[in-house]
Amino acid sequence: MSEHAVDPVSKESVERGAAFADPDLQRPKRKALQEHPLCDEILLYASDQAEAFSLNASAKAVWDLCDGRHTIADICRELGGRFECSEAQLTADVHRAVCRLRELDLLEAEGALRPKAAEGERRP
């Protein structure tokens, strides 16, 4: 990898864009909300919206892994191991959960979800 600035129209940029379009490579990151765990569930409070949200056990499991480091594929793999079911079985559920969390505005905006630059790579 050359160490020059990435040209917005270079091949590399296009490939990066394609990678970002793959939903499995998104790294959802939860917003900084007030959290209160209740048994295996969790209640969230968004003070800016003055709204509270209740997540059941499976939604909480996804929420906990929305840390901006795990990709959706990582989340499926992690939960697959935890709940002893295949990654493929979980994929649709995890996508649905992340989609719902995003609809409720509980995750950071998409722009913050770009895959991290590979080590040694430079950004413009």
Added chain:
Amino acid sequence: MTDARTRYVAFDGCQVAVCSEIPEILAALERSFRGMLEPEAGDVVGRLCAGCAPRGYFLRWDQDHVKTASLDHLLFYLNYEVVLRLIGARPDLVWLHAGAAALQGRAVLVSGVSGRGKSTIITSLCALGWHFLSDDVAPLDPNFQTVFPFPQTPMYRPHAGKLLPPSRLQEVRKVEAAINPAGVCRTAVPVAALILPSYAAGQPAALSACSSSSAALELLQNCLNFPVHGARAFHSLCDLVKAVPTLRLSFSSGTDAAQLLAQVFLFQ
């Protein structure tokens, strides 16, 4: 000095003074707050004045006022404004839209939006010998998880014979429930259970488990002074549902529902 035209509605040492020249208004106020009237004691947190205006009635406070055409509307505003001032006088408490009754020093909190059957259940529990704490507004001490008495006269809607949508609830006029003055609790009581009622036409009374997060969400929706507390109320109410059993109660008969609650409560 006591004025014959003024009544003092009291809560935990705070008083709201209501004055009126109209006997009907004073009589209605006395009915609504029978268990909360006290002689003037000094710590007056609000003053309201109600009376007749051209083509209706007025309610005045500080520099503001409302006018209404009907006495019913005036009395609604008057009750609301009295309660609002008492809530404002104790911002340290978390005020819930809930009823409460106690037995053997432990209270059940019955929370829910209008029309869920709070008053029916509370008055039915009191008919079984429980102590009355509150019908509609329950002040909760978030530090000790105790509920204070706020014994407004309970008003319930007689059974309409069918389930009504919220928009039609007002068609059924509330009637006053008789509470023995000796049965009114005068001290704060620890909360031992949270009940979320719902009317189920023709069904026997039944209790079912309610997840803590659903219960907390319902309590938050029924918190009357949430903006005062924000995150503090959020965590306090979550702590409460973690500490006590939370149950959904579906019922069609208040008496059956109260008997079921009493059985469960006594064996807890």
